Amino acid sequence: MSDIAAYLGAAVLVALAAWALASERRGVRQPIRWAGLAFVLCEGFSLALLAPATVAVTEADAGVDGLSVIALGDTVRTAALSFLMLLACRLNPRPARRRSPLGQAALAVAVQAVMVLLFVAARPTLTPDGNLIAAPSGRWLLAVRVALFAAYAIWxxxxxxxxxxxxxxxAAAGPLRWGVRLVLAAIGTGVVWTLWSYDDIVHVLRYGKLDGSEDTVSNILGALCAALVVAGSLIGKWSTTFEATARWVRLCRCYVVMGPLWSALREAMPQIAFPEGGRPLLAGWPAGIQFALYRRVIEIHDGRLVLRAYHHxxxxxxxEDDNGTADAADAALVEAATxxxxxxxxxxxxxxxGAGQCGAYGAAAVDSALVPTDLDAEVRWLSRVAWAFRRSPVIPELLDRLRAEEGYGVASRG
Known part of the structure; x- marks a missing residue:
């Protein structure tokens, strides 16, 4: 489980970095983007390097010292924190907190040098089960190294x-705001992930032993952090794609909802149908469904025009007698019943x-404020009408009343 979580998190981060590199436009390179890309790559590689299986395989099969793999993984993870610090300083809106890149580089080199010196001075050995055992005089040094890394990470x-x-x-409401929130959640997960390592300090001081690779909880937190970072990045980047997807789903729903009303009108009046052909339903997503939906709207509208002479x-x-109300909320039902x-x-x-005087929308009771003023409004209106036409239990009762009406002959045969 620990290895799966580590490798999964590493794969997600490396895939994000590869996608960002592939989509990078030619031109002036932005330091902020490259700092974020470097952080993602370093963090992904460190997850893979510090996985228990990596340490075991490299030592057993590749003949590489496990201590070297652990030291390399720690170095790469520390470099990831340095790039994160650089990114934070570049993104901070307050100029007072923006330290110079040279100062950031000096701090990063100093932390890396101290981490390496403490590791060498502690003279740890690696046990077969993957634990680091500090020399008797190196417990404090190894504990200081863990505390230094944790403090740098929290900072x-x-x-x-x-x-x-x-x-x-x-941020404007929508995908961009949710993207920032997910990245903030990833940062919170990273804080928990870092704080989880503080028990290692006590463990080193008491027993002189440290888990050389990441444990199960750490790798799960690392994978969760990676997933949140990727989700936040993609939501902010793909907001246009998500909006197009939402629009496509909405158009598909309206297309399906209008189906029964459209079919009933075409069956009664085949002449309203346009010739077959044109853009396929799923072509040019979402242009195909939009073309088919708007053609369906026009055919329904033509059918309503033909039906004006038959309006009761x-x-x-x-x-109004059946429901006790005729307010604007029932306008779609009035239109469907008509x-x-x-x-x-x-x-x-x-x-x-004189029925034709009721207008294209049938019942005179329809509020003029509800008459659609554009094509999208027409789609929403007809979706309400079609839903009432198909689902309302009032319409079958009204048709039964219409068939049983006495004096039906008041209608003149045309």
Whole structure:
């Protein structure tokens, strides 16, 4: 489980870095982007290097000293923290907290040198089960090394959190804000991951023993941190793609919802159908579904125009009697009922004198504020009408009343 979590986190981070490199545009290189890319790469490689299986395999099969692998993994992880600190200072909106790149480089080199010196001075040995055993005089040195790394990591993470927090507040609502929030969650996970190593200090001082590679909890926290970083980066980068996907799903839903109403109108009036052809349904995503949906809207509208002469003048009054209300919330139901009654009248060949004056939207009770003013509004309106046409239990009752109406002959045959 520990190895799987470590390798999975490493693969996710390296894949993110590879994708960022592939999508990098030619031109002026931005230091902020390259600092973030270096951090992601170093953190991914350190997860893979410090996995227990890596240490065991390199020592057993490749003949490489396990201590060298652990030292290399720690060095790469420390370098990742240095790049994170650089990124935080570059992103911080307050100029007072932006230290110079030369100062950051000097600090990074100093931390790396102290980490290596403490490791060498502690003179650890590696046991077959992957634990580091410090020399009797090196317990304090190894403990100081662990504490130094943890303090440096907490410092870098806090600096990054402070730099990103204003962006989370000021970012526009939507994917960008959620991307920043996920990165902040990754930073919080990184803090927990770092604090988890503080028990190693007590363990080293008491027993002189340290887990050379990452344990299961550390690797799981590392994989979770990597996943949050990738998710936050992709959500912010792919906000346009997510918006297009959401629009495509919405158009597909409207297309399906309109299906029963559209089918009923085309069955009654085949002449409203456009010739087949044009853009395929799924071509040019989402242009294909948009083309098919708008063609369906036009055909439904043409069918409603043909049905004007068959509108029953009492539909709105019947609905008001049955429901006790005729407010704007029932306008879609009034329109659906009017269409259903008109289709029934067309099948019976009955027209109503003056019915065409009701307009393209049928019932005169429809609030003028609800009349769509653009194509997207028309799609939303027709989706409501189609849902009521297919789902409302009022319409079958109204059709039964229409068929049983006395004096149906008031309608003049056309």
């Amino acid at each position: 870098a993470l806090v600096e990054m959190f402070i730099a990103l927090l204003p962006q989370a507040r000021l 003048p009492a539909v709105a009054a019947w609905l 269409i259903a009654a008109a289709l029934e009248n067309m099948r019976r060949g009955r027209r109503f004198t």
